[in-house]
Amino acid sequence: MHEYTSTVRVWGLSCPGFPEEVSRARRWTRDILRGSPLAEDAELIVSELSANAILHTASGRNCGTFHLALAVSPRAVALSVTDDGGTSTAPKVEHQDQDAEHGRGLGMVNALAHRVIVHTSQAGHTVTAELFTAPRPGDLPC
Template sequence: MHEYTSTARVWGLTCPGFPEEVSRARRWTRDILRGSPLAEDAELIVSELSANAILHTASGEACGSFHLALAVSPQVVALSVTDAGGTSTAPKAGHPDRDAVHGRGLGMVSALAHRVVVHETLGGHTVTAELFTGGAVGGRS
């Protein structure tokens, strides 16, 4: 393989920080991964990460936004959501009380994904969830 080529395909989408954009992020993910056995898990992960960005960071404030990246290779599907910051704490899986309304999303993402990594960015955080394919992944051309 040539040093400047890769078998990975990468897509990106920036969404305004409105709650209805979570469904747009899900559709976008579903369309890219159509035919993949990982599509449903990926869609759920994107939904949770996008909702977290809107609910818990400046992404959900006036003029806020979040960015989605989706990378697909024969080995892995990597889903990343970058928020707009506004909080000093990094996202982490919590252990909420049974009656708590929030706090389960990142734990669910961690249960679905093979690996979850949180990176600090200039303005906020990027959460990347990786799903190992175990073979080829379907996707649009």
Template sequence: MSEVRVWGLICPGRTEEIGRVRRWTRDILSDHPSADDAVVIVSELGTNALLYTASGQENGVFQVALALSDHVLAVSVTDAGDSATIPGSPPRTRRRCTAGASAWSAPSRTTSPSTTPAKATPSPPN
């Protein structure tokens, strides 16, 4: 059975925290082949949390979690939930992207507060 290692970070809802989240992710995953992809994903999801949810409002927070095993790297960002007063909130749709040797996927967001997970699994050998 593969050991799973988990890290978590709770951040104030300020834009300068996005840089801290990127550095934190890069430091933890420094030797992982999907580290650069994970940094981009936490940056994007964290920024969306600040721009489009209550996380970016006064006293808002968001949380980042990383889980790593021999078979998967999971990244998630939890926001403070919807805010009806924030214009231009993007639709919560299913996202999937392929980057490097990993396939990343994120399911639809349907709850408030919301956690958006992304999971990387190794590509099969050629």
């Protein structure tokens, strides 16, 4: 194999911060992962993270955007959503009572993904969810 060749493929998409763009993000994810056993979980995760960016950050304000990155290897899928910031608190899993109408989304992402990483910068937050295929003994996820 050539030293610059990789089995990892990466896609990116930037969306205006309109609620209807969440369905576009889902479709985009579904199209890229067509045939993958991880496609349905990935689609749900992208939907939740995109909606959170629009609802809870400057991404949903006038001229706001959110950005998606999707990395696919034979062993893993990594989905990242980056928002425009505008909030001082990083996304976190909250334990809501059963009557709460909001606040369960990141918990769902955490339950579906094998690992969730939140990165905060001056520009905003990036939430990355990693899904691993069933590894063979001794294999690393990527």
